[in-house]
Amino acid sequence: MSTSRDILQALLRQGSGDDMYDLVCELFPVCRSISGDGVRATLDRIANEIPLTIHEVPSGSEVFDWTVPKEWNIREAWIKDPSGKKIVDFADHNLHVVSYSMPVRERLSLAKLKEHLFSLPDRPDWIPYRTSYYNESWGFCLTHRQLEALEDGEYEVCIDSTLSAGSLTYGECFIEGETEDEFMLSAHICHPSLANDNLSGIALLTRLGKALLSVDTRYSYRLIFAPGTIGSITWLAQNKARASRIKHGLVVSCVGDGGGPTYKRSRRGDVDIDRAVSQVFSDFAPAGEIEDFSPYGYDERQYCSPGFNLPVGLLERSKYGAFPEYHTSADDLDFVSPVNLDFSYNMVARIVDLIETNWSPVSTLPFCEPQLGKRGLYEAMGGDNQRVDRQMAMLWVLNLACGNHSLLDMAERSGVRYSLIREVSDLLVRNGLLRR
Numbered sequence: 001m002s003t004s005r006d007i008l009q010a011l012l013r014q015g016s017g018d019d020m021y022d023l024v025c026e027l028f029p030v031c032r033s034i035s036g037d038g039v040r041a042t043l044d045r046i047a048n049e050i051p052l053t054i055h056e057v058p059s060g061s062e063v064f065d066w067t068v069p070k071e072w073n074i075r076e077a078w079i080k081d082p083s084g085k086k087i088v089d090f091a092d093h094n095l096h097v098v099s100y101s102m103p104v105r106e107r108l109s110l111a112k113l114k115e116h117l118f119s120l121p122d123r124p125d126w127i128p129y130r131t132s133y134y135n136e137s138w139g140f141c142l143t144h145r146q147l148e149a150l151e152d153g154e155y156e157v158c159i160d161s162t163l164s165a166g167s168l169t170y171g172e173c174f175i176e177g178e179t180e181d182e183f184m185l186s187a188h189i190c191h192p193s194l195a196n197d198n199l200s201g202i203a204l205l206t207r208l209g210k211a212l213l214s215v216d217t218r219y220s221y222r223l224i225f226a227p228g229t230i231g232s233i234t235w236l237a238q239n240k241a242r243a244s245r246i247k248h249g250l251v252v253s254c255v256g257d258g259g260g261p262t263y264k265r266s267r268r269g270d271v272d273i274d275r276a277v278s279q280v281f282s283d284f285a286p287a288g289e290i291e292d293f294s295p296y297g298y299d300e301r302q303y304c305s306p307g308f309n310l311p312v313g314l315l316e317r318s319k320y321g322a323f324p325e326y327h328t329s330a331d332d333l334d335f336v337s338p339v340n341l342d343f344s345y346n347m348v349a350r351i352v353d354l355i356e357t358n359w360s361p362v363s364t365l366p367f368c369e370p371q372l373g374k375r376g377l378y379e380a381m382g383g384d385n386q387r388v389d390r391q392m393a394m395l396w397v398l399n400l401a402c403g404n405h406s407l408l409d410m411a412e413r414s415g416v417r418y419s420l421i422r423e424v425s426d427l428l429v430r431n432g433l434l435r436r
């Protein structure tokens, strides 16, 4: 096994916040939804960076209690006012059309039109993001200022879309490790021009995938890029028998803004991923907040459904739904930054590193304490405070090294930070006092 320092440093060496931000910018204009060519274009772009297997699952396929929907694509959409002037145009912003709008071409009164218009009165300059996946309808989203400026008269609307038999598309990148046990990371790819939710997650997992290709890992890694809800349900339906290989998992979402970080525990609540995030937050992101599982949010809802009950948590910066820009045109390229993306990546790299390096040592001298002084282990220690901390860490590790306690257990029980527990355990291995 590589030493801890090797893995973390290798993960951090790959790419940068600027690279992630550039990918977000490049993918921002693409009109994605839960199916269609925007999803394919996004996956094709990711596949330029990492090895990606792209799956097409036909419309109408049964996936547990759900059915893969018709495929949606859109060419143009607009509203013309009574004078024939285009006042809302999908070409200006793809949030202007309710995702999965059925095709429409008609003239109608302002009152009738308003039944199909959505705005945010509290945020009059922002366009809301709306979808209508499982209920055939159509609509436009616009700023409240645009809505208020509409005058009476006959309007013309056009949505040149198709909603027809096709397929749902998702991608996965599998990177084989020493064992078949998997660490799964998942991001949804169904949102159109929204930067934090969830191009940030896509960019983070893409960088992580590239980095993992250059490291020897104990776990195999599976990165899933799938449309929200129906995509993870489809993946689980197609991988039901092998999902139990997932020993650790993270849904990564909204990781480009400066809030949080926030972590939502798995349904099980005390699995290694939950505990690893807690250690990384206390070491690296002390402002981080951890909350218990709830069955609302992103794809952790599916991974943590009772039949699977996988050890999967949700990592975010600002919590979904809790920042005003959420699901609006204000979740744009100014709302995310290279620095914030890089910090989030750094957190994930540390979580991966911790999971990779966690193990349960066995003392080679379990009868009474080994004499550290005669092995020069006191001399190996630094300044005064550090010396006391390291000495305590060493005593804890030696005392708990009966094979039943992992380094993570030791860190929790002792209150000594994980990185120090790991450092002294490496030292004790080098001195022959611990074995696997």
Ligand code: ZN
Binding pocket: 191, 197, 327
């Ligand atoms: Zn969303």
